[in-house]
Every structure is written in C-alpha cells, then in structure tokens.
Amino acid sequence: MAHSRDTPTHVALAAVLRVRDHSLEVLLDGNALPGAELTRPETLEAALGRALELSALAHLEQLETRSDPRRTARGWELATAYLGLAPADAELAGRWHAVGALPPLVDDHTRIVAAAQARLRAKLSYTNLGFALAPEAFTISELREIFVAALGYDVSATNLQRVLVRRGVLEPVAGHRAPGRSGGRPAALFSFVARRLEVTDEFAALRPPR
Amino acid sequence: MAHSRDTPTHVALAAVLRVRDHSLEVLLDGNALPGAELTRPETLEAALGRALELSALAHLEQLETRSDPRRTARGWELATAYLGLAPADAELAGRWHAVGALPPLVDDHTRIVAAAQARLRAKLSYTNLGFALAPEAFTISELREIFVAALGYDVSATNLQRVLVRRGVLEPVAGHRAPGRSGGRPAALFSFVARRLEVTDEFAALRPPR
DNA sequence: ACAAAAGTGTTGTTACTACACCCATGG
DNA sequence: CCATGGGTGTAGTAACAACACTTTTGT
Numbered sequence: 001m002a003h004s005r006d007t008p009t010h011v012a013l014a015a016v017l018r019v020r021d022h023s024l025e026v027l028l029d030g031n032a033l034p035g036a037e038l039t040r041p042e043t044l045e046a047a048l049g050r051a052l053e054l055s056a057l058a059h060l061e062q063l064e065t066r067s068d069p070r071r072t073a074r075g076w077e078l079a080t081a082y083l084g085l086a087p088a089d090a091e092l093a094g095r096w097h098a099v100g101a102l103p104p105l106v107d108d109h110t111r112i113v114a115a116a117q118a119r120l121r122a123k124l125s126y127t128n129l130g131f132a133l134a135p136e137a138f139t140i141s142e143l144r145e146i147f148v149a150a151l152g153y154d155v156s157a158t159n160l161q162r163v164l165v166r167r168g169v170l171e172p173v174a175g176h177r178a179p180g181r182s183g184g185r186p187a188a189l190f191s192f193v194a195r196r197l198e199v200t201d202e203f204a205a206l207r208p209p210r
Numbered sequence: 211m212a213h214s215r216d217t218p219t220h221v222a223l224a225a226v227l228r229v230r231d232h233s234l235e236v237l238l239d240g241n242a243l244p245g246a247e248l249t250r251p252e253t254l255e256a257a258l259g260r261a262l263e264l265s266a267l268a269h270l271e272q273l274e275t276r277s278d279p280r281r282t283a284r285g286w287e288l289a290t291a292y293l294g295l296a297p298a299d300a301e302l303a304g305r306w307h308a309v310g311a312l313p314p315l316v317d318d319h320t321r322i323v324a325a326a327q328a329r330l331r332a333k334l335s336y337t338n339l340g341f342a343l344a345p346e347a348f349t350i351s352e353l354r355e356i357f358v359a360a361l362g363y364d365v366s367a368t369n370l371q372r373v374l375v376r377r378g379v380l381e382p383v384a385g386h387r388a389p390g391r392s393g394g395r396p397a398a399l400f401s402f403v404a405r406r407l408e409v410t411d412e413f414a415a416l417r418p419p420r
Numbered sequence: 421a422c423a424a425a426a427g428t429g430t431t432g433t434t435a436c437t438a439c440a441c442c443c444a445t446g447g
Numbered sequence: 448c449c450a451t452g453g454g455t456g457t458a459g460t461a462a463c464a465a466c467a468c469t470t471t472t473g474t
Binding site for chain 4: 139140141157158161179180182183184185186187188
C-alpha cells in the first residue's frame with residue numbers, strides 16, 4: 001500500500017542494452033528493469049550488483065536520479081538509473097525485449113529505457129563505446145549491424161571502417177571470416193583498441209545519411 | 211559524530227557557475243556548495259530550492275548522484291549534484307569564487323565543481339547553453355569573453371559570431387554599444403534566439419585553437 | 421591623421437559522405 | 448564465369464580556422 005514516510009527508500013535500476021539479430025534489446029525482470037534497494041552503507045553500484053551480474057557487463061554508467069515522489073505507487077522512492085551494455089553473448093538472468101516494442105513497464109521505467117537509448121546513441125558517435133556491444137573480434141559488416149541497430153539509422157560499412165580506424169578506435173587483427181555458402185570475399189577481422197570508455201573525438205560524429 | 215544508520219540521508223547540492231571579470235566563478239556557502247537535505251516527499255529540485263533562489267538561475271540540470279558511504283565524515287549520506295548557470299548580474303546569496311583557485315572544499319565538493327565545469331564546457335560546444343551565462347543582449351566581444359572564461363581557451367570573435375549565427379543560435383538585435391573613450395566602431399548587439407537548452411549541432415563543436 | 425575596436429571577404433583545411441570500382445571466394 | 452559479399456580509390460562537401468582587409472568611431 002502507498003503511504004507516506006519521513007524518509008524515502010532508494011533503488012538502483014539498470015537499463016542493460018545489447019544488440020542481437022539486428023535489434024536493440026533491453027534486459028527485463030518481468031515488466032520492470034532489474035534493480036535493488038539500497039539497504040545498507042554501500043554504493044548504488046554495489047546495490048545494483050545484487051540484482052545483476054555486473055561482471056557480465058562491458059560498460060556501466062549512471063544516467064540520472066529520479067525523485068518525483070509520485071514516480072511509483074509504492075510510496076516515496078528515489079531511483080538512480082544506470083545504463084549497462086553487454087555483448088550479444090553475455091550471460092545475464094532475465095528476459096531480453098526489443099526496445100522498439102516494449103510491453104508497458106512499471107513506474108517510470110519506460111522513460112529510463114528511453115534515456116539509456118539516447119545516451120548510447122550519443123556516445124556511440126564520439127567515443128569508443130561500440131566496444132561494449134561488440135565481441136572481441138568481428139568483421140566490419142558485423143560491427144555495422146550493431147551500429148545500425150543501436151543508432152536507428154543506416155550506416156555504410158565503408159565509412160564506418162574508415163572513421164573508426166582514422167580515430168584509432170579500431171585496429172585490424174589477424175584472421176579472416178570464411179564466406180558463407182553463397183560465396184564472397186573473406187572478411188578481415190577487427191577489434192577495438194581499448195575496451196574502456198574513451199572520448200575519441202570530442203568534435204565529430206557519425207552523421208546519419210541525408 | 212559519524213555513525214552508521216540503516217538509512218542514508220540525501221542532499222541536493224548545486225555547483226552554480228557564472229562568468230564575471232574574465233573568470234569562471236562558483237557560488238559557495240562557506241567552503242561548501244549550497245545544498246539542502248531531502249526531508250519530506252518532494253523532488254530533489256524542490257529541496258535545492260530551499261538552499262538557493264532557483265528563479266535566479268538561467269539553467270539547472272542534474273549532474274550525478276554520489277553514493278560512496280565514505281564521501282563525508284558525517285555518516286551515510288547520498289548527494290545528488292546539479293549544475294546551475296547564472297548571468298553575471300544574477301542576485302544570489304553566497305560568495306563567488308574563481309573556479310581556478312578554489313579554497314579546499316568540504317567532502318567531495320571539489321570533484322562536483324570539476325564535473326560541473328566539464329559539463330558546461332562540453333555543452334557550450336554543441337548546444338545553445340551560452341544563453342544561460344549571457345545577458346539579454348550583448349556584443350560579440352562580450353560573448354567572446356564569456357566563452358573564453360568558460361572554455362578555458364581562446365576563441366576568435368570573428369568565428370564565434372559566424373558559427374553561432376550559422377547554427378541559428380544567435381540573432382542580431384536593434385541597437386549598438388557606444389565605443390569607449392579610446393574610440394572604435396560601435397558594436398552591434400546580439401541575443402540568443404532561444405533561452406532554453408537546445409542541442410543545436412549534434413555533430414560539431416567549437417574547436418580549441420591549435 | 422591616427423589609434424582602436426568591430427566587422428567582412430577570402431582562402432585553406434579537415435573530416436567526413438557518396439559512389440564507382442576492384443578483389444576474393446563459392447557454386 | 449558469374450553472383451555475392453568485402454574492400455579500396457577518389458571526388459565532392461560542409462563546417463570550420465586563420466588572417467588580411469575594411470569600416471566606424473574617439474582623440
């Protein structure tokens with residue numbers, strides 16, 4: 001039951017995103033984001049760690065703290081939202097849902113997913129954040145599919161490669177991916193130079209096509 | 211005295227910045243940022259409003275929530291930090307200190323000021339956020355001084371005007387500023403087209419000189 | 421006339437997009 | 448030998464920095 005208290009509860013929530021099958025997905029626990037209440041002297045990240053295997057995430061950053069006392073019907077509760085990113089093969093408990101066709105979510109969780117998506121889109125353009133969605137090694141086409149799903153607009157493989165190599169984000173790596181049944185030239189493999197967030201180009205971005 | 215509690219207190223803190231006399235300044239209350247404790251069901255912004263005349267600010271946005279239980283010696287206390295911006299003539303209680311030569315501050319407040327400065331610098335480059343530091347009407351030289359102080363690097367008046375007009379951020383306004391004793395051509399007045407935050411150029415920025 | 425400050429014209433650079441073309445493989 | 452997918456070469460473009468030049472004022 002909703003009732004007033006003289007002190008709020010505080011939860012840490014995470015919108016964990018990944019790209020799989022050309023689609024940007026978010027990890028849900030029922031119709032809510034995974035989260036945990038802050039119950040003892042610890043950081044919000046530590047509380048979140050009780051709801052989520054943080055070591056399976058390639059990246060975690062804070063989004064915002066939502067404090068409207070009416071944000072939930074359960075009473076006075078603050079929520080600090082996080083953006084988590086995982087490669088497609090990460091093992092995480094819960095169900096993945098396409099961000100574009102979410103079921104109705106509890107409280108303000110839909111807004112949190114939107115904020116997470118917006119943050120991801122922005123940072124993909126001027127940081128090396130792609131590393132957190134990609135596997136260790138990949139072809140440019142595979143990376144392109146990740147970017148297209150995450151950005152929501154088309155990206156040319158040609159230019160994606162050149163931009164990211166020019167910025168020193170991507171480096172070629174030994175080996176090739178064998179072509180499929182229908183043939184085609186074997187694709188060279190690449191990998192991210194760094195696997196921690198870096199602002200690689202403060203003053204540029206991947207532009208959407210006209 | 212520091213002691214453990216089973217529930218944390220929560221404060222809202224603000225790093226309010228302005229530019230005056232070629233210097234970026236932050237509003238302090240003693241050797242701390244102004245702030246207030248969240249004591250009843252209200253938003254963090256409402257709590258902040260008890261410590262600060264929010265209507266004197268031209269812009270307010272959330273920075274981050276700091277949750278390390280050891281961030282203060284007073285015990286378990288969360289802090290949600292805000293960035294506030296004010297024009298040079300805003301009336302606000304407290305003392306202004308140059309950001310470049312701050313006294314030692316309480317708890318983690320120095321880090322919060324650094325985060326505020328970083329956020330301001332970034333957003334000045336790809337949004338219209340300059341409006342929040344500038345008066346209603348101003349000359350390009352006056353605006354240049356604000357940008358130089360806030361960004362920390364030199365900016366040419368020529369290019370500043372052209373960039374901001376090209377992006378539709380600035381518009382010419384009637385009137386001229388009379389020259390000083392030493393002469394010079396009277397300066398045309400400009401003003402910001404919008405006085406709410408807008409992302410004006412997702413894909414560009416004011417570059418520092420080489 | 422001359423210094424000072426504001427504003428304009430112009431050139432060059434850079435990071436990008438777009439697209440034509442070439443390469444390596446399977447059937 | 449041709450379809451398929453990967454990769455390169457190259458031209459065009461937009462936004463910008465840099466700087467020489469012109470304009471308008473005060474003394």
